[in-house]
Amino acid sequence: MCGIAGVFDLDGRPAATAVVQRMTDAIAHRGPDGEGVWVEEGCGLGHRRLAIIDLSEGGRQPMATPDGRYVITYNGELYNFQELRTELQGRGRRFASRSDTEVLLAAFAEWGLSALNRFNGMFAFAIYDREERRLTLARDRYGVKPLYVARLGDRVLFGSEIKAILAHPGFERRLDREALVEYLTFQNFFTDRTLFKGVRLLPPGTALVFEPGREPREHLYWDYDFREELTDPLPELEEECDRLFAQAVSRQLVSDVDVGSYLSGGIDSGAITAVAAGQIQGLRTFTVGFDTRSASGLELGFDERTKSEYMSYLFHTEHYQMVLKAGDMERAMTSLVRHLEEPRVGQSYPNFYAAKLASRFGKVVLAGAGGDELFGGYPWRYYRAVVADDFEHYVDQYYGFWGRLIPNSSLHKVLAPIWGDVKHVWTRDIFRDVFKHHADTLTRPEDYVNHSLYMEAKTFLHGLLVVEDKLSMAHGLESRVPFLDNDLVDFAMRLPVSVKLGNLADVVAMDENTPGGKRAQYFEKTRDGKLLLRSVLGRYVPEEVSGGVKQGFSAPDASWFRGESIDYVRRVLYDRKARIYDVLDREAVLELVEEHLDGRQNRRLLVWSLLYLETFLGEFFSEGTV
Secondary structure (H helix, E strand, C coil): CEEEEEEEECCCCCCCHHHHHHHHHCCHHHCECEEEEEEECCEEEEEEECCCCCCCHHHCCCEECCCCCEEEEEEEEECCHHHHHHHHHHCCCCCCCCCHHHHHHHHHHHHHHHHHHHCCEEEEEEEEECCCCEEEEEECCCCCCCCEEEEECCEEEEECCHHHHHCCCCCCCCECHHHHHHHHHHCCCCCCECCECCEEECCCCEEEEECCCCCCEEEECCCCCCCCCCCCCHHHHHHHHHHHHHHHHHHCCCCCCCEEEECCCCHHHHHHHHHHHCCCCCCEEEEEEECCCCCCHHHHHCCCHHHHHHHHHHHCCEEEEEEECCCHHHHHHHHHHHHHCCCCCCCCHHHHHHHHHHHCCCCEEECCCCHHHHHCCCHHHHHHHHCCCCHHHHHHHHHHHHCCCCCHHHHHHHCHHHHHHHCCCCHHHHHHHCCCCCCCCCCCHHHHHHHHHHHHHHHHHHHHHHHHHHHHHCCCCEEECHHHCHHHHHHHHCCCCHHHHCCHHHCCEECCCCHHHEECHHHHCHHHCCHHHHHHHCCCCCHHHHCCCCCCCCCCHHHHHHCCCHHHHHHHHCCCCCHHHHCCCHHHHHHHHHHHHCCCCCCHHHHHHHHHHHHHHHHHCCCCCC
16 A cells, blocks of 8 residues: 556656656655655656555565566555466566565566456556556556546646645646536536546546557446346355455455454444454454534434444454544644545545544554445435436436535526536536446336446445545555455345345335325335345344444534534634635525524535535635636
């Protein structure tokens, strides 16, 4: 796990060592254990190392093949590198280290781009072919590891974080106003845009190839494909799921440093911890809880420390926890924005504190992301899928659900200062484009649900993974996600919807008062999602955990914004000189904020996003660049 950066000049103009070093230094926090820069003619590769596998100098990067033809800078872990190493040795390859970096590089030299389909892990890398003067950038299947790309004339700039690109002296930072519309609709980015104009995030499962005299070539080498193919009896599906889950956790324990685990109090992290604790004596576990004394309603149940402490007792882990209070958001905001850069889904500051806690005791931590998106863990979201009767109706309903921040009807008012520049941006079309390969494959409610799972994995899960990477690496911590093991993902995608959500024919009821005459009361019950996975993971955790209501990792901010943090909200958002009002209409914004403060609407995500954007603009943009 590391940080990478670099420059490639398509005209062959020399890359400056000092510039590559500067870009690499900008992400020094990602790799405190070592650094390296390699420059030749028009290509410069930089690396910051967080040593996890093969702690010796044999794992140092940038690394070249024995013949010197290929040079790599790489961030990530290949969990199947030992199997690949054995196969490559059988084909005559020889290795000088025990690192997965050398294996990945040898695999690319042997098989080219087709090697990407052999990798089981998380990665982002740049490989330069000195013979062909060809640069290949690639990212793992699911987007666990980020890789940003920008063009500066005939120069290609790239880095694990946007800060590496911003450090290039020729790059001019400006706000991408079109991307701002996207974010203020979805609290996420469904395209490859970022809030920095000209900087894109390479999509997951994609390789991007640059070479002189040719247009860049983008290869989508893998994509999610949810389809009902498995017809085995339920008991056999449960046994196979159990085997693959345990195998996935075991695979991701490979490390030459200590591995810990998050233990949130939920079923996913609890089961991961149970398997890991069976193989690591005295496994360290980490929980972030919340002071809920001033919370109300559903937020009273957001503190899961009691469940996590009980599981720690059952699994015999060495347990550590932190309790967040209302003021901790404000205290972390500047550091959080600096590391996260572009905002993504959710209110991510609890993740920042969780990584800070775990990093005090090791370099690697297991996390539970992915289980819900793969196995149908958000049943209330699929109502719109079940009641749809054609593709465009489905898109309209689902698009309405995913408008998480500002309603469509209010966008033109909120964005009034820049509306002339962005009124051509149709976020409904952006949403529909996620399904560009699916419009002709929807005939049954189960098909709609499978394509909802596709959309959420491509967008929502991807956003969560970007947040997880940036905020863990802010503290020099590697976060691993066992649910995103290739074999487990392939199995989950082939499962019938019925083993995730039940028989949909039993769920849809007629109701004359509901548009379309249908409703799915079933999906109001948050215990009813990921039925198969709950049954399997219930073998590892107590019943009160496996049978509990689905709950995200979130602070009681809706209550705090109206109470203990209201002065912070007013100080930032009511300031007439706030930077956000360079691009947003103050009166329209405060009208929405007041709806939250008065208790008329729960707009906690919007309040958080506005606070974030204000800090973001002050941190990254000077006057006149937005």
